[in-house]
Each structure stands twice: as C-alpha cells, then as structure tokens.
Amino acid sequence: WVNEHCITNYDATGQPINSIGTVQDITAHKQVEDATLVINEARLRAIFETVKDVIVIINTEGIIELTNPACEKMFGYTVDEMVGKNISMLMPAEVALHHDGYLAKFQRHNESTLIGVGRELCGRSKQGNDIPIEICVTRALLDEHFALVGVIRDISARKEYETALMEAKTQAEAANLAKSQFLATMTHELRTPLNSVLGMVQLVQMEEITERQRGCLMSAQRAGEHLLAMINSILDYTKLEVDKLTLNLTEMDLHELLRNVVAFMQPYLEDKPIALNLAIDDNVPRTITADA
Numbered sequence: 001w002v003n004e005h006c007i008t009n010y011d012a013t014g015q016p017i018n019s020i021g022t023v024q025d026i027t028a029h030k031q032v033e034d035a036t037l038v039i040n041e042a043r044l045r046a047i048f049e050t051v052k053d054v055i056v057i058i059n060t061e062g063i064i065e066l067t068n069p070a071c072e073k074m075f076g077y078t079v080d081e082m083v084g085k086n087i088s089m090l091m092p093a094e095v096a097l098h099h100d101g102y103l104a105k106f107q108r109h110n111e112s113t114l115i116g117v118g119r120e121l122c123g124r125s126k127q128g129n130d131i132p133i134e135i136c137v138t139r140a141l142l143d144e145h146f147a148l149v150g151v152i153r154d155i156s157a158r159k160e161y162e163t164a165l166m167e168a169k170t171q172a173e174a175a176n177l178a179k180s181q182f183l184a185t186m187t188h189e190l191r192t193p194l195n196s197v198l199g200m201v202q203l204v205q206m207e208e209i210t211e212r213q214r215g216c217l218m219s220a221q222r223a224g225e226h227l228l229a230m231i232n233s234i235l236d237y238t239k240l241e242v243d244k245l246t247l248n249l250t251e252m253d254l255h256e257l258l259r260n261v262v263a264f265m266q267p268y269l270e271d272k273p274i275a276l277n278l279a280i281d282d283n284v285p286r287t288i289t290a291d292a
Contacts, residue, residue, distance in 0.1 A: 006019055051068065056090075075131075183234055205221075222263060251289055255286050
C-alpha cells in the first residue's frame with residue numbers, strides 16, 4: 001500500500017512545466033487498520049451471537065437479511081431457514097397483516113410509526129406456539145441501503161406475572177366485597193334485636209320504679225344507644241369502601257355528650273378504686289357540628 005501526492009507547475013500560458021510527486025509506503029499503517037477492523041468485527045460478532053435478545057435485520061421489503069442465534073432459540077427456526085424469508089413467518093397472520101402495512105408506509109414515505117417505539121406484539125414459533133414479545137425497531141444505513149433492525153425480547157414471564165397479579169387483585173376485591181356484604185348483613189341483624197331491647201327499656205322506665213332502678217335503666221339505655229352507634233359506624237365503614245357514605249352533619253350539645261360518656265362509664269367504675277370526674281373549660285364551645 002502506498003500514498004501518492006503530486007504537485008504540477010504551470011507557465012504563464014497554462015502549460016505544465018513539471019510535476020513534483022512523493023510516494024509513501026503505508027503498508028504497515030494499513031495492516032494496523034485491517035487488524036483493528038478485524039478485532040472490532042470479532043467483538044461485534046461475539047456480542048451479536050451471545051446477546052440474549054433477538055436481533056433481526058430486514059430490508060424495506062420485510063426480507064430477513066441477518067439474525068442471531070437467540071432468534072433460533074426463541075422461534076425454533078434455524079438461521080438458514082429464516083434468512084431470505086419474509087419476517088411475517090415469525091408472526092401470526094393477523095399481526096403480519098399490520099406489519100405489511102407498516103413496511104408499505106415506510107417504502108412510500110421513508111418513515112414508520114414503528115421506528116424507535118417499543119411495542120408489545122405476538123410472535124409465533126415454528127411449532128405454532130404464540131409468544132408474547134416486545135419489539136423495538138430502528139433504522140440503519142447498511143451498504144448504502146436502508147435496513148430495519150429489530151430487537152425482540154420474550155416477555156412471557158412478565159405476562160405470566162401480570163396475569164397472576166390481576167388474578168390476585170380480583171380475588172382480593174372479591175374477598176373485600178364478601179367482607180363488606182357480611183358486615184352489612186351483620187349490622188342489620190344486630191340492630192333489629194337491639195332496637196327491641198332499647199324499646200323495652202323505655203317501656204319499663206314508664207312504670208312505677210325506684211330512682212335507683214331508673215338510674216340503672218338509664219345506664220342500660222345509654223349503653224344500648226352507644227352500642228347502636230358503634231353498629232352504625234361499622235355500617236358506615238362498609239359504605240365508605242364503596243364510596244356511598246354520606247355525612248349527617250347536625251348541631252349537638254358537646255357538654256351533654258361528655259356528661260353522657262361519663263355516665264356511661266360510671267357503673268363500670270363503682271367497684272374499682274378509680275374516680276372519673278368531668279371538668280369542662282369555659283373556652284370549650286357548647287354547640288358543635290358533627291356527624292350524628
């Protein structure tokens with residue numbers, strides 16, 4: 001290999017007088033370039049043949065020009081069976097139909113919505129099995145003509161995980177619905193006899209009874225009303241889960257509410273060395289608005 005360089009001198013009329021040239025031996029330099037090229041090609045070939053993702057190079061007509069061993073493993077065809085064939089051989093018919101449309105658009109306008117965009121598609125193996133895949137296509141200039149380079153990944157495991165996740169979500173929602181239905185039924189079944197008990201307590205209070213008996217009945221009534229409020233709160237919880245809860249905002253006497261709480265707890269403390277006293281600061285408002 002040589003590198004030639006020549007300079008020609010001309011007279012006033014434009015006629016050449018002489019030429020001065022140099023010749024340099026660049027064989028060693030070219031040998032280094034060739035060796036570097038061989039090394040780089042070997043590196044790229046090693047990457048191409050060992051990468052786990054499928055790499056397929058097709059021309060603008062959809063003909064497979066080159067593919068890697070990972071494609072053999074995924075689809076079951078040998079490289080010789082694929083090279084020179086249309087890429088549609090790796091797809092179900094319905095997917096191949098759309099793919100032909102992408103290629104036709106690329107041929108007409110030199111552009112495609114498939115370029116540079118990752119898509120989830122369905123591939124088909126030689127054995128006829130469908131394979132969920134994710135494909136990303138880029139455009140490259142190879143040997144002075146455009147080609148499409150597709151990188152394909154098998155997402156079967158991811159799809160199985162997503163399916164299992166959806167099934168678990170469905171089961172959890174079903175269990176939650178069953179729980180809500182159970183709570184709604186239970187609260188209804190509890191409220192009916194409890195309302196009867198409270199009604200009987202009120203009837204007994206209308207009879208001739210001692211003050212101590214009346215005090216005990218009042219405590220029983222407050223306890224029953226407290227229990228009824230708790231049951232209603234459980235029912236509200238079930239409504240909250242299905243976004244059907246409505247607040248019943250009313251004005252109430254806060255001081256009276258606090259006195260009722262103390263009166264409700266007092267019978268439980270009579271036989272215990274515990275004193276329960278109520279002191280309300282003057283700054284505490286008497287009337288508040290709350291959910292009744």
